[in-house]
Amino acid sequence: MSRVTHGAGGGPAGNAPGPRRAGRRPGSADTRGRILEAARAAFAERGFDAATIRDVGARAGVDSALVHHYFGTKLRLFVAAMEMPVDFGAAAPAILAGPPDGVGERFAGFVLELWDRPEVRPLLLGVVRSASTDPVAAAMLRRMLAEGPLLTLATALDRPDAALRAALAGSQLIGLAMARLIVGVEPLASADREMLARTVGPTIQRYLVGDLAGAEGR
């Protein structure tokens, strides 16, 4: 394992900085980052259940004992690897600032662009693939859908039933991710982003600010 160095712990740690764990040598930010990247690829391809620490180690070019050393369990590795490297706070003002009837389309466009980023795609695939069988991944996805950017938007837009609105919009987006990226349903899989944003945008728009017939009855 000659590639392992224990250098300065304060440097950038690849795509998922995160807080250093107390009582643990920081190790090489580079090695840690490489393991996280390998973990994202493994979870994205195989899902939580089927991915193995051994495979992650092999992809990262390190011994699996080192993966254990840095991250402990597969579950903790998963949680560390799946931290979204996206600052929605920075994007929100632009999405909210334009014409009010275009929020849905702008958000759909933002999300579709996000999914195509090489540092985001494996995370999304990993969380969605794992969420259907693993409770921790399910909890992550639940948070992304119910408490993430969509709730921020729904709350900023100040309509009643913000949680229901965020969850409905989230259901459309997660379904789009499944159909387009995971299952590969045509013509969605090869559709261009702008067309999809224009097509799905009005759905997000209606869920976020429109009249939700019957929602009052809950």
Add this chain to the structure above:
Amino acid sequence: MSRVTHGAGGGPAGNAPGPRRAGRRPGSADTRGRILEAARAAFAERGFDAATIRDVGARAGVDSALVHHYFGTKLRLFVAAMEMPVDFGAAAPAILAGPPDGVGERFAGFVLELWDRPEVRPLLLGVVRSASTDPVAAAMLRRMLAEGPLLTLATALDRPDAALRAALAGSQLIGLAMARLIVGVEPLASADREMLARTVGPTIQRYLVGDLAGAEGR
């Protein structure tokens, strides 16, 4: 294996009749049906990758060798177990016959009711859970989304871009299944069916017959 009898092969074979395989003893329809039911439960709970023939046998109260005898591989068992016991053809006229602007809501209501049926729920969970990691399950889900009832509806409604319309509507429904049944996002998970049909219906309606801004550009 005293529970196995080789009775008349022509009887009903539980929830998934399907054609008998040539060159294979028909066996007891009852045993076959029990294995299929156990397989649905196992795939629904664990997904294709994690479910095992041994577990299916245990649930069905038969030796795993018998599961192999009837179905060969896990993959063939999966395909047999996941045959939808739903005749959409019988439901389509009623969905199409009412007021034209309510097709989406009627279809959403039909689907939500379907998902709650005890003979359908495990199939849906099994296919969705497995689709994210298994190519065969993904192909099944792709067919359900792109060529199933939604394409029948989109085609009957006679608008251009029927395949795109069916796939978009399918993406909303699969996302709703993920959010409501698999990940359990509130308030969708505990929302009542009628409210959800009224809320999601207009989305399906717009995808099936509405103006899909920008779709022409494909």
